[in-house]
Amino acid sequence: MTRKFYITTPIYYVNGAPHIGHAYTSVAADVLARFKRLDGFDVHFLTGTDEHGQKVEATARANNIAPQEFTDRIAGEFRAMAQAMNISNDDFIRTTEPRHIRSCQAIWQAIERAGAIELGHYEGWYAVRDEAFYDESELVTGADGIKRSPFGAPVEWVREPSYFFKLSMFQDRLLKLYEDNPEFIQPASSRNEVLSFVRSGLRDISISRTSFKWGIPVPGAPDHVMYVWIDALTNYLTACGYPDMDAPLMKYWPADLHLVGKEITRFHAVYWPAMLMAAGLPVPRRIFANGWWTIEGEKMSKSLNNALAVEPLIAEFGLDQLRFCLLREMPFGNDGNFSRRSVITRINVELANDLGNLAQRTLSFIAKNAGGVVPEAGPAAEADHALRAIADGLPDRMRDAMDRLAYQEAIEEVWKLVRAANAYIDHQAPWALRKTDPQRMLTVLRTLCEALRVVGILLQPFMPEAMAKLLDQLALPADRRGFASLATPLDAGAVLPPPSGLFPRIVEPAS
Structure with missing residues (x-):
């Protein structure tokens, strides 16, 4: 039932x-x-x-x-x-x-x-x-x-x-x-x-x-x-x-x-x-x-005319970026402060640099050096198993955090995988493997794709449009984006569309 x-x-x-x-x-x-x-x-x-x-x-x-x-x-x-x-x-x-x-x-x-x-x-x-x-x-x-x-x-x-x-x-x-x-x-x-x-x-x-x-x-x-x-x-x-x-x-x-x-x-x-x-x-x-929100450290109120409407914030930061930042910034249940500086930092560091750059590096490299298709994995090394272990345990850790309404903690669990995947790509250096061990390069790229697939599926509730775009770029069918499909890997050989950026950096004008 x-x-x-x-x-x-x-x-x-x-x-x-x-x-x-x-x-x-x-x-x-x-x-x-x-x-x-x-x-x-x-x-x-x-x-x-x-x-x-x-x-x-x-x-x-x-x-x-x-x-x-x-x-x-x-x-x-x-x-x-x-x-x-x-x-x-x-x-x-x-x-x-x-x-x-x-x-x-x-x-x-x-x-x-x-x-x-x-x-x-x-x-x-x-x-x-x-x-x-x-x-x-x-x-x-x-x-x-x-x-x-x-x-x-x-x-x-x-x-x-x-x-x-x-x-x-x-x-x-x-x-x-x-x-x-x-x-x-x-x-x-x-x-x-x-x-x-x-x-x-x-x-x-x-x-x-x-x-x-x-x-x-x-x-x-x-x-x-x-x-x-x-x-x-x-x-x-x-x-x-x-x-x-x-x-x-x-x-x-x-x-x-x-x-x-x-x-x-x-x-x-x-x-x-x-x-x-x-x-x-x-x-x-x-x-x-x-809890309650303050705006740049001041209590939100009509008399101060600082109650922020959502449409200008969406226009400035992006819809999914705003959704992410609202729940990333503080433990749910606590009071919090809405700060433009903090939002911009979150977007640039965690979304543009950590996740966006990881996806762009991986998918662009596949497009240029692996035929633009989901790579076939070869024998797994210890580093591959370590990254997959983080991904495999992530759904249960997310469920536990979400049931406690610990949104900030749930996001942090995902970011442990994002940060580990960034460290993995740096250490494995597929750009070097392209010349020395092309089969190992494909295994590394496939491992990265699977990490991105898990991240994309689990972050859908927070950023539905951006994660739909990421999963589209991984050629993941729409009927395999529920949590029941987390254990089902990508289809090797699936043609990937040309990659495009997920989260543009916010560059503030010089003062």
Whole structure:
């Protein structure tokens, strides 16, 4: 039976245009989805936009347009960002779609039937920007005397009728979930924060509002709209066909992995599993929180006008080069800094010099000195066995790293083979063997081709277009580019097309 894998990005909030931070998480999800597909998994990959709430309503009003018109425009920009970054999502969900409204109202009714919703009044501190309620103990008072949320958003005191979700009922079940599944929340820093929050005691949470209208109506109570996080979180179920439990896509539930920003970990790791428990549904298997990006050392923000759009970066660096650098630069889950200098260095050193030059040297030499075909290998020497051993062990090392979302480590494993292949070609010197031992030269070239084949196959999730070009230049058929074909060597004698460079160096103008 084919193994299933359901992965989601955060559902992106449409109060502003997409930027490099959104692209980062989408690329991370895309790389893992592509990796799993190549490894034989039946993958479902979801992304989309979260379009309700007071903040969206206020932003639309500030722009003098209707909320639906505003969300249509911004959702279109997120779709365009996904396309520009070559994101291979199977579905793009919008929370304003009829299928989602139906799903939200169904899960509300399921939770209500379980006795986990009651009507009351909410009174407390609310941050419109975060779309979240906070206890007094969580607030930070600045030098200006203004109270703010832990994430810097101003808060206001609100009192209004509200339905409450009895979150406190699920404290023990949540703690048991975390205890029984140590990898449910990652990385460890996020797990520790959630554990501390839950152990400190859970309070029932307000899950409806009456002070604005841009939201999904509460069933049987049209004056109330659902709290935006009840609405937003349910998207992951909507995309599977809920509440139709026999829908074909329900086979993917529970989700294997929710990728989220660390500022929304609590909603995904506490509220979401509690909601699902109340509704009698399985909880997701893992939630992984990624870090925040700074830009040239400064926090990315609208006020600083430094939130980088992806299209200019693609134009400057190249699509696959950008995808590579986003995941190469820092361990996934940590905060990171986007620096042009660092990106240019990565491209020139690792892509152009290490991998690009290795492919160009090998394939150009074959074109000029080996008839432009995949060489036939002769008897293997110790150096050949050593290089092949690195390549043979690489898929399992990659799988281990990818399952831990250690993207940087996975790339480094590939680069061990790239660096070893560069050392091999230097030491074996096929240009010298051409005169002294032509058969040995062919064996060396064939060994290099096989190393490039393995590199090209395994790096497809990170750089799909560039690796397709490399595998084309190795004359590898399209049906032999999955991981199941890693042990199948190239066909000796296959005609190779004229080689062309993979990664142009970036030369900055003299200052």
